[in-house]
Amino acid sequence: MPSIELAYFLHMTKETRILYNAECPVCSFEIDRYAAYSGKRGLPLRFDDLNSAALGDWDISADQAARRLHVLHEGKLTSGLDAFIVLWQQMPHTKGLARLASLPVIRPVASAVYDHILAPIIYRWHLRRQAKAQA
Helix, strand or coil: CCCHHHHHHHHHHCCEEEEECCCCHHHHHHHHHHHHHHHHHCCCEEEEECCCHHHHHCCCCHHHHHHCCEEEECCEEEECHHHHHHHHHCCHHHHHHHHHHHCCCCHHHHHHHHHHHHHHHHHHHHHHHHHHHHC
């Protein structure tokens, strides 16, 4: 959970922060596209790499952060599919995707696929990359 001061600051500035793993090829491919899109349009999105000093602002460990996407919006921390939905809602070209992923028939299935298949696979790749780098 973010500190009260950070949550208040972000709520007051209306900045949405996204915590992701820039060393993950899958993560960085997708998030870099969102960052470029939001940067060109001046959207109040801030992308924090979990491998940087910015992680210290999040009050979660690097391991927790590497397991799934995290988004802090209006003082509320979300992760997983919910974090993607919040992120997609902030960008005009992905608002439809946010609505689609939020549908009652789709959300539980998409969330289960992310939580039990995609996120664990990407996390295991992350652990393998770390082990290779340390070897």
